[in-house]
Amino acid sequence: MKRSLLQAICLMLLCLPFAGQGQGYKQIPLAPGNGQIVHKKSYNPGYGIQFPNLNKIPYYHEPKKLAAIQKLEKRRKYAQMLPLLERYVHNFGIENFYKDTPLLWRLGQLYEKQGQTEKATVLYRLVLKHHRSDVRRVTSHFDSLEQNTKDYYVPLDYYYEMVEYRKSIATFKPPKGVYLNMGNAINSDYADYGPTLSDENQLFIYTSKRNINYQGMETRVNEDLFYSKQNNGFWEEAKSFGKPINSIYNEGSACLSRDGKTLYFARCEAPDGMGNCDLYMATLQPDGTWGAIKNLGTNVNSKAWDSQPTLSSKEDTLYFASDRLGGFGLSDIYFTHKTKSGSWAPAQNAGPVVNTRESEVSPFFHPLYQVLYFSSRGQLYNFGDFDIYKTYKIQGEWQEPRNIGPLVNGRGSEYYFTIDAASRNLYYARSEADDIDNLDLYSFPLPMEAHPLAVTKVEGTLTDSVTRKPLSGIISIVDLDNGIEISSKYIRPDGTFEFDLIDKTRYMMLIQSPDFFTIERELSLQQDTSFQVMTTVIDYSIPMVFRNIEFDQNMSNIKEEMEPILDEVALFLIDHPKFRLEIAGHTDGFGDPDFNRSLSQDRADAIKRYIERKVNITDDRIDAIGHGSQKPIRTPEKTEEDRRMNRRVEFTIIKPKKGNR
Template sequence: MKLRTLIFLLLLCSILPALTFAQKKEKNKTDKKEKGLLLQDFNPSDSSSVLRLPSLRFENINKVAYYYDAAKLAKIKRYRQDKQWDKLFISLYDYISHFGINNFLKHQDMELLWLLARVSEYVGHVTITKDVYTLIIKHYRGDLQKALLHYDSLTKFEKDLYVNIEHYYKLVQKRKAIDTLKPPENVLQNMGEAINSPLEDYGMTIGGNNDNIIYFTSQRLEKEGGIEGIEIGNEPKNENIYYSMRDTEGIWSPAKPFEGINTKYNEGSPCVSRDGKTLVFVRCHSPEGFGDCDLFISYKKEDGTWTPGENLGESINSYAWDSHPSFSLTEDTLYFASDRRGGFGGSDIYFSVKGKKGNWGKAQNIGPIINTQKSELSPYVHPKHNVLYFSSNGQLANFGSFDIFKSFQVDAYWIEPKNVGPLVNGPGNEFYFSTDSKSAWIYYAKSTLRNIEDLDLHSFPMPMEAKPNNTIRFSGKVVEPTTGEVFEGIVSVIDLSDGVEVAPKYLREDGTFEFELIDQKKYLLVIEGDNFFKIEEMFFVDGETEIWMSTSPPLM
């Protein structure tokens, strides 16, 4: 028993680098002067790294439904009564790390999370404190006001203060006056009538390794290809898979139904392998299904036609709704969404791993870092990077109801998701993110605030926040040189190499700002405010960097 305890303590120490101020070892920073900017290198062991692993890993999630250990709980109670805070922290951390899904649904177990948040903050583990409050906000089913307020105070000078979209467009117009800067491409662009119909269009994917074909889901009243739609209300509404081809001038052809796959039942959410020969899709209300909607698979034949859809079986499909498939980077894992019992909330993201004989294994829940007590939908794994995109209404920092988030995979763990920003998400709903093979263009379904149910497909050049490789932290502070006073202002960053836009942000209350950029690239930094001259500087990102900038007051 003592050996097991020692091993756990060693493991715990290995994932708590520099968490207390007394333990944190500062790297000797080498200052560099470049074009009036004071550049400093970041400490690579800083716990605030963009690709930081989550503090709690939850290895038990798919092994036990509910974790309970009376002896460990008694020890936690004793340490709390005796005010042995360091031991209480370690015991709580150990116990909560073993949680199953049902622990997140039990009030008494969520109270342990609250206790860990308070104790970890008291003993100086600030990073763990933030992570635990994040979990509480995602999963606690009681009054969250206290957790939200305290989390806000802990992250006050870390938040992204994005400029609203109307102000963004005004900035775009102003930039047209800058001779050296090509104005950024438009964002939030609808794909037009060739693709979108008067009803809902969504659930799209790029055609494997062919960026010039898209497959997507559409509800259309007309009968296509002799297929009769199931009546919804008084109208025969088809929910089928359609496709469109892009010509050499970049024009998408009028959408056509996917012959051989569509039936009188509802089909949608296509997912195509990178060689273009395997299709996984969803069929609903079919007699071959186990539930409302199931995942089916089809293979492309030599003559270009497709085999009849075959149900992927009970290892993946359930009695409930199963949909939104996406292959992993190596295509040996299939991600999808399901609202089956036993999850964290309304619908969760699951995955199935293909065995050596080609059979798909039992579906597993992706865990509490990605899934919340609300709903997670439309997972999409980038074709070249271990980055998961998905839609959620339960993550932190939503702009509307459902927003698109992304999570990087580090050492086989999905890390804390980040909102892909206001140049993609808005006050309505966003789902079904997808991208071409070069990460140049994004495709996704978006609704307006006026009609949040009516989805249209949108496509435009990928903003920086949605990129799969913007993992370098670029941070800075703007101050008045003599008094140290900070001012209100807006910070814009433009990728000069590709003309990629970075969503502008307001300076924080302490004068700081922060962006996540792509390494080894040249950027233009523009900072403007009412109380100082506009600052424009070009800079080159070479590893994580912070800058300190001095303002000059405007001439009277």
């Protein structure tokens, strides 16, 4: 059997096996569903990789050009091959991304060979998002490239455990409420989901399955639109939109224009529909009712499922989800824009950076900024099934979507969501058992990873001050203005770390590890910040002696100048709840031995009491011992310096046994 030209190239390049054209299908449930940001180096454009044919042709294929590329490959003339392959990939249609994945992989290799790692990484991501074959080789190579650039989030349970320990010495706290159920005024005994807000956050619109139609012995669940008005900070009892918005058909996934006069929503299985579900619009009438309901037509709707609309900040573009044929995966994000005549232009696919071979649903465009949020289970670095991502549009290109972090995205599915215009709260649907038939609506303080203005990069490197080698640990960022601990990540294998934060905001950076005392650094951001952090590793075999832990003669009172060091020791114990501390007091040889032993015990006890009160820990984690003059460092004591060296307090950190954290 003859091989195709592409298969031959693939085998020659030692690339991926040729991918077949088969595609699975999954029905997606109905509902969910002019500001500018000054983007800094944290969000670079897409490195010049554009695909202008995506919404023009389904598949690009030029045998002669592929043959020329193959010929140069055989002769190892990579410098001449690169521009030819670059132009060929530049012409890709949607089908090329899963049929010709090996060409993306090979172009990435050539970029990397020339030192253009950023371009190579973009292509490797596309391979991992769109392949339909075994890509273990690509995955392994990509992971090696990304190990010192990706985020290593602290598990959520451990994150809250750390925060709880720190509460005893500071006012830092995690986002309050975590999942705050919106209550009986909004939620019912049936599925409630698909939230959206009016421009002033005074009207909360969502989808509910609470309207049950009984037809003899059978029941028919009807999806309808409901709304609630805000009154003095509270949501009133929800009301149905009623007719003509709600009908005997299923309605949901609404979004409202800024002036509150146009409602876009989905309606399913209606006589004037073109597919499973279509997008419609309704207009607010002078008498306060809704009417003039209109199908958005063939430019927008397809013969498949079209739902979950969201308007751009200028309201000239409508984004939505669809599982129509010709996309990248099971369902994709599409968009349509208004023409000069006021009609909607033919819908276009949002492209291979946003969409994957899996499902992308629930698009939400921020009402003020050029930020698109959506749910996906095909993007890289998923925490669960469907996770929420955000992406910025810069110079006409969507940037690599970023997971908004474990404070929102758990092991289950997160979708059907909206964010208020002030970017204070995220509203979305979830269920305790991850059961889509039992969804409730919740509100959640918007985490830093999800904030549209979090584009200022803070990056650094942590190294040992002696060996200059990278250190490991956990780094946390605290919003000082609000007293909220907003993010915790493990430091990368090469000792680097980075966060995207909000400019002109005050933060505290905490770095902790079993290998050194916690480092605190206050940050007052004015621009992107990069710095080197150096510290000394704890040697657990040697007791630590701090120069400023010196008591007055014959006294055991804690002096003010001692407190910063003792606070540092206390914070270490808080951050490492399985570690123990031994405090050993020592005196010089001058005076009565019994008095010296009693004095050294009093001093050790005083330090123990101070730390226990400071961090509110149990006394079984600290041992205080007074040795008096029995264990001198310098003997005999000939000078005052000898006696001063022997008058000391030693701190010994005792590690937990293996298996304990």
